[in-house]
Amino acid sequence: MxxxxxxxxxxxxxxxxxxxxxxxxxxxxxxxxxxxxxxxxxxxxxxxxxxxxxxxxxxxxxxxxxQRSDLVKAVFTTEVDAAAADAPAIAAAHSPGDAVAAWLVRYTRFVAAKRGLGAALHSGDTAYAALPDYFLGTLGPVLRDLLDSAEAAGEIRSGTEPEDLLVAVSRLSSGQDAAQSERLVHLLVDGLRYGAAR
Amino acid sequence: MxxxxxxxxxxxxxxxxxxxxxxxxxxxxxxxxxxxxxxxxxxxxxxxxxxxxxxxxxxxxxxxxxQRSDLVKAVFTTEVDAAAADAPAIAAAHSPGDAVAAWLVRYTRFVAAKRGLGAALHSGDTAYAALPDYFLGTLGPVLRDLLDSAEAAGEIRSGTEPEDLLVAVSRLSSGQDAAQSERLVHLLVDGLRYGAAR
DNA sequence: AACTATACGGAACGTGGTTCCGTTTTCGCA
DNA sequence: TGCGAAAACGGAACCACGTTCCGTATAGTT
The missing domain is CATH 1.10.10.60 (Homeodomain-like)
Structure with a gap:
């Protein structure tokens, strides 16, 4: 002291x-x-x-x-945390199934704004290997909660891993055409709804 | 003369x-x-x-x-053409809806084998701007045929553009984990089935 | 105020894309 | 068959960028 x-x-x-x-x-x-x-x-x-x-x-x-990736990680850490923090508000404002879709679209916009981030994340470049882990570690549990609620409500099918979904959405959002990215994400979310318990 | x-x-x-x-x-x-x-x-x-x-x-x-992209384009032209040429056989061997899924999975494997191609395609690098056009121009019509058949059979929803789907699949397949890529593509295809005419 | 660990800045090095140009080769013509 | 010019070749040279290194400046301690 x-x-x-x-x-x-x-x-x-x-x-x-x-x-x-x-x-x-x-x-x-x-x-x-x-x-x-x-x-x-x-x-x-x-x-x-x-x-x-x-x-x-x-x-x-x-x-x-x-490492260059350390700088990237530092810059995006705050924004990732912000996306995680938004989940409760989104969950409160929508039905469980729609909340999944809404939160993923929000995540879409975040990823799409970072030109090249998606590509870097999944490039196989070992220097960036730590980045997906951070994203998945932080956002995976958040999305799992949303998915569990939607599953329990019978609005989506079961058995989808949040990590898969995060990877999918970040890749689908890696382009410049925001409208297209959003269409693709919606299409993916509809895949979740196919075969739901109803 | x-x-x-x-x-x-x-x-x-x-x-x-x-x-x-x-x-x-x-x-x-x-x-x-x-x-x-x-x-x-x-x-x-x-x-x-x-x-x-x-x-x-x-x-x-x-x-x-x-341009470096010209070389990339030359190299992959033949393989793209091969994927296009496979469509009739796949269409003949499956129901219309399954044919869409099967052909997309085949396309998945092709894209996944080219390390970094997917990233390059959608990197926003203007040097590669011509590549997506070639892919889409060649494979778009092929996939449109498959989609039209599946739609007519009531197995998938209508209104999906083949170009969107090709972009989506190539992005989803840009990682190294082939099994994950395939899961994601299947999820996307199930999105097509959601809301089909039945 | 003097000292030293810490941090700073930018020159230097290695790598890779792209350009440039002197040399070599092919082809049409006599 | 031999010649001349256009076409193509090869690789050195140039530039941009990531990363490292080290002499210099400075905050904090004594």
């Missing part, structure tokens, strides 16, 4: 020094810049462009994010 | 010379090499690797295929 006044419980007691303030400032700046650049130019945007926008050197970015 | 003796009806009468034999030989060699390399290393394989395998310089490849 001597040093570290504000932040709750840090990690290693070996070092006495506090993390430098400029480092934390820069980290936040980099993430904000990356969020903008990803939205404009896709997740494959040049690192130098992100560095320039943040007003730092590329070395600084690599210091904080040794 | 004076020159050009052998080849039936060529194009421009402006030039007198025939295309050089070595050029045509090399073109065939390059396409064959690219087919092998794409299958092994994906469509993003280095150009130099393809050139080395074909025993030519990279300049030779760029002479024949100014």
């Amino acid at each position: 001597s040093a570290s006044p504000s932040t709750s419980a840090s990690s290693a007691p070996t070092s006495a020094r506090r993390p430098r303030a400029d480092a934390q400032r820069n980290l936040a700046t980099v993430v904000a810049a990356a969020k903008e650049v990803f939205a404009e130019s896709g997740v494959d945007a040049p690192m130098r462009e992100i560095a320039a926008r943040a007003g730092v050197g590329v070395g600084t970015i690599y210091r904080h994010f040794p | 004076s020159a050009s003796p052998s080849t039936s009806a060529s194009s421009a009468p402006t030039s007198a010379r025939r295309p050089r034999a070595d050029a045509q030989r090399n073109l065939a060699t390059v396409v064959a090499a690219a087919k092998e390399v794409f299958a092994e290393s994906g469509v993003d394989a280095p150009m130099r690797e393809i050139a080395a395998r074909a025993g030519v310089g990279v300049g030779t490849i760029y002479r024949h295929f100014p």
Whole structure:
């Protein structure tokens, strides 16, 4: 209880020094810049462009994010969490079956806005291997709840894994045509309804 | 009607010379090499690797295929045509609704085998913009026939565009897990069956 | 104020796509 | 059969980008 006044419980007691303030400032700046650049130019945007926008050197970015995918992950973590947080409101506003569809469409729009993210997620590039895990780990349980409710109401068939569905929707949404993406997702959701208990 | 003796009806009468034999030989060699390399290393394989395998310089490849996507297109044209040619046999062997599903699964396996092709197709990269057009132009009518038959038989709903379906299936098949891809496609096809005329 | 661990910035390196150009080969014609 | 020009070849050269490295600047400690 001597040093570290504000932040709750840090990690290693070996070092006495506090993390430098400029480092934390820069980290936040980099993430904000990356969020903008990803939205404009896709997740494959040049690192130098992100560095320039943040007003730092590329070395600084690599210091904080040794892998490019770490930066991508950091940027999208907050948005994934937001999608997860929306589920209760959507569940309250629709019938259980429609809630599944509505939440997936919302997820669609989120994925579609990130040019190239879907492709990167499923490219087989091992550098991005951790990203699907995060998405699935966070959103899988959320969707499972929605599916369970809809199943219990007899509105959709049983036996569909939420992870499959998330993968499917993110892939279907990987294009630029938002209207088409939405059509495809609706078609998929109707597949869930086929053979429901009724 | 004076020159050009052998080849039936060529194009421009402006030039007198025939295309050089070595050029045509090399073109065939390059396409064959690219087919092998794409299958092994994906469509993003280095150009130099393809050139080395074909025993030519990279300049030779760029002479024949100014855009990388032109080479990809050349390589896959034959396989797309093969998928199109299979449709009649599949239609004959199944009920109309099952034929749609069976042909789409066959198409799934074809797309899944080309590592990275699906991602490239829908990456938004303008260099690849011509590829979807070729796929859709060739396979769209084929699938439309299958859909029309299934609709007429009352086995699937009406109003689904074959182009949407092809896009959807190629995206769903873009991963490495073939079993998962097949599950997703089946789910999508069941979406077609939902709300059929019965 | 001096010291040192930490972080910074950007030059440097490796890789891969694409272009350019001097050299080689094919083909039409005499 | 030999010649000349057009066509094609090959690979060096150039550029863009991801990633690493290291000399310099600075926050935090004493």
